[in-house]
Amino acid sequence: MKKKILIRIGSLRHGGAEKVLVTFLKNLPEDKYEIDLLLNLYSGKYLAEVPSWINVLYLNKGEMITTNRLQDIPTKAFRVIYQKVLKTFSSLLYQFILKDKKYDIEFAAIHGFRDEILNSPQKSSKKIIWIHNDLKKTELYNYTDDEFRKFFGFDKIMVISEKIQHDFETLAKTEEEKNKIVRIYNPLDTEEILNKSECGSGKSEDEVPVFISVGTIFPQKGFDRLLRVHKRLLEEGFKHKIQILGDGYDFENIKKLQKELGVTETSTLFGFTDNPYPSIKNAYFYILSSRYEGFPTVLFEAITLKKKIISTDVSGVREMLDNGKLGLIVENSEDGIYDGMKKALEEPESFDQYSENLEHYEIPFNLDHSVSRIMEIIDHL
Incomplete structure (x- = not known):
């Protein structure tokens, strides 16, 4: 029965x-x-x-x-x-x-x-x-x-x-x-993630590094912090772009902040997409700017696509990133995000070890x- x-x-x-x-x-x-x-x-x-x-x-x-x-x-x-x-x-x-x-x-x-x-x-x-x-x-x-x-x-x-x-x-x-x-x-479903990542266009045309972040647009996700850090780094002469994929009740506030900071040319809010995987695959870095999490599903997707990852030190991240072997874990603050992104732009070769570790990593999920x-x-x- x-x-x-x-x-x-x-x-x-x-x-x-x-x-x-x-x-x-x-x-x-x-x-x-x-x-x-x-x-x-x-x-x-x-x-x-x-x-x-x-x-x-x-x-x-x-x-x-x-x-x-x-x-x-x-x-x-x-x-x-x-x-x-x-x-x-x-x-x-x-x-x-x-x-x-x-x-x-x-x-x-x-x-x-x-x-x-x-x-x-x-x-x-x-x-x-x-x-x-x-x-x-x-x-x-x-x-x-x-x-x-x-x-x-x-x-x-x-x-x-x-x-x-x-x-x-x-x-x-x-x-x-x-x-x-x-x-x-x-x-x-790792197979679904890999298959869907092949559906999009080829490699990004951008000549500057692209940081991508995916998630529901809530204050929890820290996209406000990400945009402020983006502005700070641009002012210091570090050329790069930000892509945010997602929708949520805070979308208009983040859009407003984007305009206030004057970063509409260098950052893009794409809204929700059924298939974020080609965009994740084509970006240089995946960044998790969250203030808190339980076990961020999206990091699993970035690991599956073998991305260079920067993440705030929130619940579940150390477990997912094998205590920092699979990606850079930064302090859970605006300064922490700034330090991580600056390192990625100043010393991109420092991320090669993470890429190497990801190549030989067997996902337990x-x-x-x-x-x-x-x-x-x-x-x-």
């Missing part, structure tokens, strides 16, 4: 967690499980990639509203209130949206759905959560120990890096709680292995 699984996530917009979830779903055998994927908002670039055998349900439809324009406020307010009501009175959600279906497993695909899954009226279902972010001491998250402890209400806590695993293990009070924590590398591990958890609960 097929296990009935409910998976919850906000939408399938272009974030790392969303991409990872869809990659996981695409690699599941379709005859083994019955899956309902419940979205708060039916939108996102990855919707089209969800396998047809998965039943997609939603609370609201349409694009995410990231502005406060007068004409958008009624729709925005309705969505917020509607979702709040269904979160507070979860029995209404299960009765009217999920049609009283009984689930064997309820799965929060991101940490933000912790309370929704733990407050499910279906007390007999087994509950799993997937933690993609470092929830301790960041500008966006600052979970107290008491808040962290609530995650132990799940039967399994899937974490994606050693750092996050350590944070949870430190707060586990019993062996049983410790056994709930399992580290699983994100399922990512195996797609089949990750999918099998998650299926194992589901099957044994």
